[in-house]
Amino acid sequence: MASSSSSKVSLKLLIDTKEERVLFAEASKEFIDFLFNLLRLPIGTVTRLLTKNAMVGSLGKLYESKENLGDVYLNKPEQDRNTLLKPSSPLASGYLLPTANDDDRHDTNSSGTPNLYMCGGRCNYGVTRVRNRACPYCRGSMGYAVQLVGDDKKATEDSSAKGFVKGVVTYTVMDDLEVRPMSTISTITLISKFKVKDISSLQERVVELRMEEGIKLLKASLQCKNVLTSVFLEKDNIKEQEISQDIAMESETFSFTSLFD
Template sequence: MTGSSSASTNISIKLLIDVSAKKVLFAEASKEFVDFLFNVLTLPVGTVIKLLKKDSMVGSLGKLYDSIENLSNTYMQPNQSKDVVLNPKMSNCGANVPFLLPNADAAMDKKFYRCRGDSSHNYVTHDPTGMCPSDCGYKMSTEVTFVAGNDAVTVATEGGGFVKGVVTYMVMDDLVVKPMSTISSITMLNTFNVKEIGSLQEKVVSVEMKEGLMLLKASLQCKNVLTSVFLS
């Protein structure tokens, strides 16, 4: 998962549970948890499959992943690598997002490479094993330095990630995210037709790597994600 080394690997959320219905109504969450949820959407499909493969991923994509993994490099185009599919590079747009999922790709430090033979070729890649598109016969293996723009300073001062940290967020059981407010909380109770306030229970849960994987898997399989993960 994209993030900084200083990002927390353990965050907490507060669940509001309808005990009688055995259901999580919503979670009160901080910026860090919402950043994690948003970052899930930036994961390439190949990375998602790789993360969930050992957890019995449902469907045929896992089989497709296995077939590519087992396919001999003999059948690949000379300028292509299986790693492009099996270990796709992830976007860096979610910088400083908590490490709640395993680091599926050690090359996420965003290194860039140009043609080893001719610096005038205006091609850049993440894959140092790829061949230069100009047909010069050289690999794109010479590392170049990426220079961040002024936006990088703004991101650093605002804490990175996707959302601002000045408010608390409400995360619904189906992962709908919205700003938290007293009015919205009351509205949710009416929406769920909660008549007995005594049946409601608050529970603080820790979200670490195990829960991160469970949330990712549940989000692909059902609409009661929080209930599935934290009340199962």
């Protein structure tokens, strides 16, 4: 597994140091794509990323039940278990979170081209990028590796055309994750809206987001409305130690370098 130390996204925060809160953030396309992509995460993936014991509500127990249910009770043990516990996430590169299950990474061949997989029966010659996914035709394991030959035009598209938003725009992200295009007038209006009496109390801070911070943001977005403050400021960091402990081991199991093309 390649090192992930160089993979990150920067976010510029405007902080009211007197009130110890994040007023809003200045964000690039990469961070906005990450936020919007949270809406596409399968429930099983969210539960696994946040660890079942840290889940709000009863989804953690439901996840644990499926995890512990004996094979004798399942029609197709490995396929059914992986379908629910490790669902294929629809994430593309550049989203701060794993693009695939920790057991189902997208392998590449010696030329760096991703391998494709089909089942041993070559059913309808269907292929997938996720190794051992259940074949939709025979339900067998799609583990037979085949290579993509030739140039893939889509793979050479400009990275700015990928994702959900355009890269030529700078975006404002509110503490509750509301997203809007940034402009000078809107920034002045926002500062006025927060009724900041002492402008000298405002501080600009650039923070770097890696996978660990991405998972913290995912968890905080399910728990509170002051997400940026809870993740990046110590005083109002809701259950910061608990979040760090929950994801410390989990985040180490994923490759992060391929997420920023």
